[in-house]
Amino acid sequence: MNTKNIEKQFQVLRTLLAIGIAIAVAFIIICFISENPLETISEFVLGPLGSKRKIGNIITNLTPMLFVGTGVCLIFSANQTNMAVEGGFFVGAMLASVVSTCVSLPTGLHTALCLLAGGLAGAAACAIPAFLFVRYQAKPVVSSIMVNNMCLYVGLFVINHLIRDPGAGFLASWRFAETSRIEEMIPGTGIHYGILIGIAVLIGGYLYLNKSKAGYEIRTVGRNVDFARYSGIQVNKVITKAQLIGGFLAGMGGAVEVLGMYKRFQYQALTNHGFDGIMIGIMAAYNPKALPLAALFLAYIRVGADCMQRSSDVPVELANIMISVIVIMIVAERFLYKMKHKRIVAAAQKELEGKEAA
Amino acid sequence: MEANILSMENITKVYPNGFVANKNVNFSIHEGEIHALVGENGAGKSTLMKMLFGSEKPDEGRILLHGKEVQIDNPTVAIGYGIGMVHQHFMLVPSLSVADNLVIGMEPKKGGLYDVERAEEIAREASEKYNLKVDPKARVVDLSVGLKQKVEILKALVRGAKILILDEPTAVLTPQETKELFIELKHLKTQGYTVVFISHKLHEVKELCDRVTVLRAGRTIGVESVENVSEQDISRMMVGRDVRLDIDKEKAQAKDTVLRVSHINKVNALGKQVLKDVSFQIPRGVILGIAGVEGNGQSEISEIISGMDRSFEGEVEVNGKNAREMTVRQLRENGVSHISEDRMTYGIVGDGSIAENMISDRYYKKEFQKGLLLDEKKIAGLADDLIEKFNVKCDGKDQPIRMLSGGNMQKVVAAREFTSGADLIIANQPTRGIDIGASMFLRNKLVELRDGGAAVLLISADLSEVMEVSDRLIVMSNGRISAYFEDASEVTEEDMGLYMLGLKQMEPEEIRRASC
Numbered sequence: 031m032n033t034k035n036i037e038k039q040f041q042v043l044r045t046l047l048a049i050g051i052a053i054a055v056a057f058i059i060i061c062f063i064s065e066n067p068l069e070t071i072s073e074f075v076l077g078p079l080g081s082k083r084k085i086g087n088i089i090t091n092l093t094p095m096l097f098v099g100t101g102v103c104l105i106f107s108a109n110q111t112n113m114a115v116e117g118g119f120f121v122g123a124m125l126a127s128v129v130s131t132c133v134s135l136p137t138g139l140h141t142a143l144c145l146l147a148g149g150l151a152g153a154a155a156c157a158i159p160a161f162l163f164v165r166y167q168a169k170p171v172v173s174s175i176m177v178n179n180m181c182l183y184v185g186l187f188v189i190n191h192l193i194r195d196p197g198a199g200f201l202a203s204w205r206f207a208e209t210s211r212i213e214e215m216i217p218g219t220g221i222h223y224g225i226l227i228g229i230a231v232l233i234g235g236y237l238y239l240n241k242s243k244a245g246y247e248i249r250t251v252g253r254n255v256d257f258a259r260y261s262g263i264q265v266n267k268v269i270t271k272a273q274l275i276g277g278f279l280a281g282m283g284g285a286v287e288v289l290g291m292y293k294r295f296q297y298q299a300l301t302n303h304g305f306d307g308i309m310i311g312i313m314a315a316y317n318p319k320a321l322p323l324a325a326l327f328l329a330y331i332r333v334g335a336d337c338m339q340r341s342s343d344v345p346v347e348l349a350n351i352m353i354s355v356i357v358i359m360i361v362a363e364r365f366l367y368k369m370k371h372k373r374i375v376a377a378a379q380k381e382l383e384g385k386e387a388a
Numbered sequence: 389m390e391a392n393i394l395s396m397e398n399i400t401k402v403y404p405n406g407f408v409a410n411k412n413v414n415f416s417i418h419e420g421e422i423h424a425l426v427g428e429n430g431a432g433k434s435t436l437m438k439m440l441f442g443s444e445k446p447d448e449g450r451i452l453l454h455g456k457e458v459q460i461d462n463p464t465v466a467i468g469y470g471i472g473m474v475h476q477h478f479m480l481v482p483s484l485s486v487a488d489n490l491v492i493g494m495e496p497k498k499g500g501l502y503d504v505e506r507a508e509e510i511a512r513e514a515s516e517k518y519n520l521k522v523d524p525k526a527r528v529v530d531l532s533v534g535l536k537q538k539v540e541i542l543k544a545l546v547r548g549a550k551i552l553i554l555d556e557p558t559a560v561l562t563p564q565e566t567k568e569l570f571i572e573l574k575h576l577k578t579q580g581y582t583v584v585f586i587s588h589k590l591h592e593v594k595e596l597c598d599r600v601t602v603l604r605a606g607r608t609i610g611v612e613s614v615e616n617v618s619e620q621d622i623s624r625m626m627v628g629r630d631v632r633l634d635i636d637k638e639k640a641q642a643k644d645t646v647l648r649v650s651h652i653n654k655v656n657a658l659g660k661q662v663l664k665d666v667s668f669q670i671p672r673g674v675i676l677g678i679a680g681v682e683g684n685g686q687s688e689i690s691e692i693i694s695g696m697d698r699s700f701e702g703e704v705e706v707n708g709k710n711a712r713e714m715t716v717r718q719l720r721e722n723g724v725s726h727i728s729e730d731r732m733t734y735g736i737v738g739d740g741s742i743a744e745n746m747i748s749d750r751y752y753k754k755e756f757q758k759g760l761l762l763d764e765k766k767i768a769g770l771a772d773d774l775i776e777k778f779n780v781k782c783d784g785k786d787q788p789i790r791m792l793s794g795g796n797m798q799k800v801v802a803a804r805e806f807t808s809g810a811d812l813i814i815a816n817q818p819t820r821g822i823d824i825g826a827s828m829f830l831r832n833k834l835v836e837l838r839d840g841g842a843a844v845l846l847i848s849a850d851l852s853e854v855m856e857v858s859d860r861l862i863v864m865s866n867g868r869i870s871a872y873f874e875d876a877s878e879v880t881e882e883d884m885g886l887y888m889l890g891l892k893q894m895e896p897e898e899i900r901r902a903s904c
Contacts, residue, residue: 032406032783033405033406033791034783034787034788034791036406237760237761241761241762241764242760242761242762243751243752243756243757243762246744246747246751246762249740250737250740250744250748253737253738253739253740254733254736254737254738254739254740256733256734257733257734257735257736257737257748258737258748259696259716260694260696260716260726260728260734260735261716261748261749262715262716262717262718262719262720262749263717263748264715264717371402371404371447374402374404374405374406375400375402375447377406378402378406378407378408379400379402379408379411382408382411
């Protein structure tokens with residue numbers, strides 16, 4: 031076996047082990063705080079498959095992740111730690127709501143315009159850290175967190191002062207126009223047509239990043255920016271483009287989410303969809319190919335935790351602890367390093383002997 | 389038999405990329421000898437010494453010091469055992485004085501504060517004791533390479549090193565400086581110090597050393613007394629076969645000018661003038677070599693011509709077009725290709741596959757597009773073809789390039805840069821750190837490209853390389869052209885050394901011939 035295969039094998043092993051350890055941690059926590067741990071665990075593991083509705087929940091949970099996750103793959107592949115996808119998702123949802131409530135257009139066209147508006151809002155959010163980095167070398171890690179804050183308050187301002195429905199009885203926008211809403215696809219499950227758009231985005235993102243010349247540029251810049259410059263790639267253009275498209279997808283995800291799941295815009299805080307996207311992006315190593323699996327896993331755990339909360343005494347926060355443990359283990363590059371190195375040494379020696387015998 | 393002061397037994401080291409750098413290597417040295425460790429680039433010399441100095445750990449085997457097994461986990465431990473190392477790239481703080489650098493980490497104190505005078509005294513004493521003349525008060529940044537090396541040696545000695553490892557110390561020196569170094573090392577030997585001298589220049593080994601250990605492809609091939617073997621014997625042990633080291637080439641046929649560099653001046657970020665009124669031209673069909681000790685402006689020239697650096701005064705014209713106004717891509721399209729001296733940073737993207745590394749200058753061209761996507765079949769075909777033509781040893785075009793040896797990586801770089809149909813090829817240290825086979829392959833390729841009508845700019849710190857491959861020759865010293873030779877074959881190494889050191893300088897009229 032050659033080194034390349036051993037490396038691949040260990041990447042998979044590391045991810046699986048990370049998941050295993052996280053699950054073990056979760057079970058231990060459950061054993062400590064639950065009166066009836068076995069039942070709780072079974073609810074957590076099997077609950078999401080318990081009914082059509084719950085399976086539907088997994089899919090609706092996963093839908094926005096496809097958009098944001100694909101966006102994250104693009105941005106982070108260019109080695110830009112731009113977390114404004116979180117704010118981008120929020121303002122995307124907000125601007126889509128504005129277009130939905132304030133514009134009247136025929137069905138279909140109206141939805142399309144909402145998605146476009148949401149996408150542009152998301153792109154604008156991610157453009158700020160991108161610009162600040164290209165122009166002033168401001169680290170996107172910091173600037174994008176600030177941008178997220180800005181997005182939240184701009185969004186709340188618009189909702190509070192421009193499209194608020196005073197008769198709603200709570201802080202929410204006017205009802206979305208029916209012409210703009212995304213219909214339920216499978217009745218009784220909550221699954222809406224947004225999932226199809228999400229799958230299209232995912233496939234498109236995969237082809238763009240892994241198979242097109244623009245994707246080649248993004249990956250090259252992300253892996254070695256000096257080499258990219260030396261090869262004649264215009265680095266600033268490429269990283270800006272990656273972030274604009276990534277932000278567009280995040281914003282579009284926000285639009286799809288509100289139009290598919292709600293009747294009004296009613297977020298009062300950032301929704302964490304952006305960070306979900308970053309987490310599954312990391313789990314997928316920023317490759318859209320592995321993204322559906324990561325998204326499915328996260329969605330499943332979320333729904334499982336929800337089931338568990340309903341029927342037992344363990345709170346939903348447990349799911350987030352698990353996910354965090356997994357991400358930490360995955361980013362710990364030296365985890366299992368010794369074992370991997372031993373394998374490589376053994377394989378290399380064997381190969382050498384094989385060559386000499388021949 | 390004399391006592392081994394140190395021995396390494398059955399050492400095996402495998403790098404994370406699966407490369408077996410050392411395989412059951414045995415290496416031992418006697419007290420008070422100068423012991424040569426020779427082998428091709430990539431034979432495992434540096435790896436072996438890194439393990440001795442604690443910057444790498446062996447996967448198998450043991451190290452014995454005075455017959456007792458020791459664990460050398462890091463350089464501090466190595467220094468504690470009296471092992472000192474002088475690296476090829478100096479580990480000095482340029483802005484501090486010689487004395488500061490010598491005592492760094494073990495500063496003498498007076499009243500809780502750093503005692504500068506005591507430090508200078510230590511430096512002066514050491515300098516005299518070991519006969520290594522340096523001014524304790526001089527700032528390291530102002531020193532020549534040869535002097536910096538002396539500071540490095542002193543630094544090891546001041547820290548109590550009894551065994552001194554010198555990693556290719558002469559690679560950066562002129563012939564004159566090398567002579568001086570040898571006298572100093574022999575002096576150290578008479579004082580009872582033990583020296584490990586890593587090199588692949590065999591005449592130096594013959595001149596300086598008592599015994600020689602030869603490594604090839606990560607294994608010990610043999611240990612000999614230097615007086616019992618000839619240079620040819622050692623060479624055969626190193627390479628394992630007879631290698632033709634000469635280059636086949638006809639006399640150059642100069643045609644129209646491709647590159648014209650006029651009156652380049654550059655002041656670097658530290659405010660130092662690194663290029664002073666540099667002018668030259670290269671016609672098609674000619675290899676122009678630039679020789680000089682590293683750091684005398686050669687890198688800057690290559691950066692400027694390749695479009696990586698734009699903060700300079702003067703003009704660069706390629707094929708009659710002003711290069712300053714062009715982006716790197718436009719320059720490349722205008723016929724420039726470039727092998728950078730820093731292969732790992734500029735030459736490759738380590739995590740990328742071999743194929744991805746081969747197309748970085750042409751992936752965007754129409755011939756590689758299929759609809760909206762890249763034409764993977766065509767790219768695969770190109771990669772397979774280049775792997776074969778450039779004899780790249782690998783597991784296939786999809787293997788990450790970081791898993792290859794240095795020589796094979798450089799072949800991938802060359803496969804890209806030499807096949808873009810360039811009119812001007814900038815080859816900056818093209819064979820640094822790679823084995824003889826790959827080096828000869830690349831040198832012959834440069835000649836082939838010249839014969840195909842390209843203009844070649846060869847920058848190399850390897851004197852024999854630059855003298856043998858080039859048709860015309862420039863010598864740089866201190867940012868200035870100190871000599872120009874219309875016919876590289878008429879120059880002697882001694883003469884080159886004098887111009888490299890700046891001890892000799894041609895008249896302006898003679899140098900002006902370089903630009904017409």
